[in-house]
Amino acid sequence: MNFRLLRNTVFFSLNLILVAAPLRAVSWFPLGPYGGDARSFAADPSDPRHLYLGTATGWIYDSHDGGASWNRIAQIDERNDLVIDHILVDPLHPKHILVGAYFVDRPDGGLYLSDDAGRTWYAQAEMHGQSVRSLARSASNPNELVAGTLTGVFRSLDDGIHWKPISPANSAEIHEIESIAIDPTDPNVIYAGTWHLPWKTTDGGETWKSIKDGIIEDSDVFSIIIDPAQPNIVYASACSGIYKSVNGGELFKGGVTINRTQGLGSTAYRTRKLEQDPKHPETIYAGTTQGLYRSISGGERWSLLTDADVIVNDIWVDPSNPDHVLIATDRGGVYASDNAAVSFHASNAGFSTRQVSAYAADPDRPATLYVGVVNDKETGGVFQSTDGGLRWEQESEGLDGSDVFSLMPMPGGGLLAGTTHGIYRLQSGVWTQAGAPAASAVAHAVAEKRPPQPVRSHAVRPHTVAESPQEPVAAAVRLDGQVFAFASASGSMYAATSRGLLRGNLSGNAWTPVPSLSLAQPRFLAAHDSVLLAADFKHLATSQDNGRSWQVLRLPPELTQIGAIAVDNLNNLWAGGAEGIFLSSDYGAKWLPVPDLAVTQVDSIFFDAPSERLLITTASSTFVFAVHLPDYKVNYWAAGWKLRFARPVGDHLIGATLYDGMVVQPLMVDSKFIPASSAINNIQQASAERRSMQPSSVK
Secondary structure (H helix, E strand, C coil): CCHHCCCCCCCCCHHHHHHHHHCCCCCCCEECCHHHHHHHEEEEEEEEEEEECCCCEEEEEEEEECCCCCEEEEEEEHHHCEEEEEEEEECCCCEEEEEEEEEECCCCEEEEEEEECCCEEEECCCHCCCCEEEEEEECCCCCCCCEEECCEEEEEEECCCEECCCCCCCCCCCEEEEEEEECCCCCCCCCEEECEEEEEEECCCCEEECCCCCCCCCEEEEEEEEECCCCCEEEEEEECCCECCCCCCCCCEECCHHHHCCCCCCCCCCCCEECCCCCCCCCCCEECCCCEEEEEECCHHHHHHECCCEEEEEEEECCCCCCCEEEECCEEEEEECCCCCCCEEEECCCCHHHHHHHHEEECCCCCCCEEEEEEEHHCEEEEEEEECCCEEEEECCCCCCCCCCEEECCCCCCCEEEEEEEEEECCCCCCEECCCHHHHHHHHHHHHHHHHCCCCCCCCCCEEEECCCCCCCCCCCCCCEEEECCCCCCCEEEEEECCCEEEEEECCCCCEEECCCCCCCCCCCEEECCCCEEEECCCCCEEEECCCCEECCCCCCCCCCCEEEEEECCCEEEECCCCEEEEEEECCCCCCCCCCCCCCCEEEEEEECCCCCCEECCCCCCCEEECCCCCCCCCEEEECCCCCEEEECCCCCEEEEEECEEEEEECCCCCCEEEEHHHHHHHHHHHHHHHHHHCCCCC
């Protein structure tokens, strides 16, 4: 089966998770959609079907069926930005595991150990702060471990308990160690690949020798492997190609010569991982940034086995059945082959590192949900579930790998997606970009415009703009920019974009600028009935007449930057950010903190109309908060995850984690209610005054 076609079938069952997920680790269950960035494999020497999987978000997974399904074990150091590229399982004590980790954006990281098969972890003190880029265990002396970091080479002779540097201090050459290999017969022979050529020691690090003969200068050495039966045969991958030495690194051959003639010669290629077939030593796999390659001639000739846009981070070949091959990839997660890499299928059940950025529910089919993701290109886009999130199927044909920031159902059916490159419409399973309307459509849109509703005289307007009832209709545009949010107000559709606020026709096919809103790049948008609220990071604006006229509002005095907004059924305006959450019952004349809700780093406020409550998530806690109307009582749930947002599905909630897909509340449980304080009287009084003065057409 074609590798590209397989990524369009992402359809898995939650049952696997409910059985395997450790209840003690989190309160809510992982839900998918499955896939994302997978970084590294390791096998349990006592059980070849027991595998471990490392991620770029600090999570460790394991599998007990050879990689067919995965279980979350633990998040190391509770960090979302910890890259786990190396995992070692002790062959004598398989529950003893060691991982090397690093951070992408700074020279930091460390070594972490577990003595209970990955359930709990502790940091190795001597390697604290070391950005660990490579890790290896000696085959002849299992207690010997060697680690490569940005500062040099470190060695442990007691199974990782203690470490000491074995490369020269302050060496001008032996640092940024990207790859490590230990001779299988002599533990004092160690190879180290740096960001600038390889090195070798034959005396446990007392002395080092450059082994660059035959390798092009300025070659980053990403992977080194040694033939276990013939240790003088060494393979090294570099940005200039794949090299082979038959004399222990004294001379390498290959590189550009092999790669250019066999399709591996582009300077954009990076061979991140080499792996040898344990039963067929002439078979070498090369995981590159442009696909998986294989040589069955000991590196003389190479064949591309996957699509060239697959980024391969690691390879595992089953020692008991070499036809069973797994690859860990960027964006697509884990792929498995049962025919020696001739074809692959997705193998991600239970594994998700998706960054969910958007959500929508079908108003006519409550069990039909959609989520949008970012950073996953062709393997991402939009996923659909027709059973309340139990199973997800990719629904991205036509999106061309665009990131999805926002989703909204269309009146009468269909779905809109706001992306990095404009607005798309989903119809009959295919996405098409919204275009300019025909002249008749523009005329119809003008005819549909209702007269503006009267505006209350006491509303505060520090900066009122363009309130003409005859606001001109600008020409429809085809947007090639970012679309941050959608909202619907009294049947009209709006989009907050990097090109300003747009109004859409009823089909969602044509979008025109709204010149009456002065915000150049609104990022947040919320609405209820005819009241809209728009914001960028520093400014708020509201409309009480379905978007025809706008007034710019003062921010709450305590709020320095906006992170979320909402409008409820009482026409309260809500704004949140780093300093907390605030509401206004008089269209921005004054703002009050929410009684009994002391939260910070607010990143989502959602008005759940059927339940008459605001759902709130923050980046500073793992709780979901709810503010019930009209009594403003607060209740909360411990999700066990920091969430981007939470939404209701039936009688329970689902939420989007920061980097690990969706999670679901296993069942609706009794929640704690916080008594409302006397501050509610101020809010309710302001609300009553507002309702008594507003026009009857405003609900």
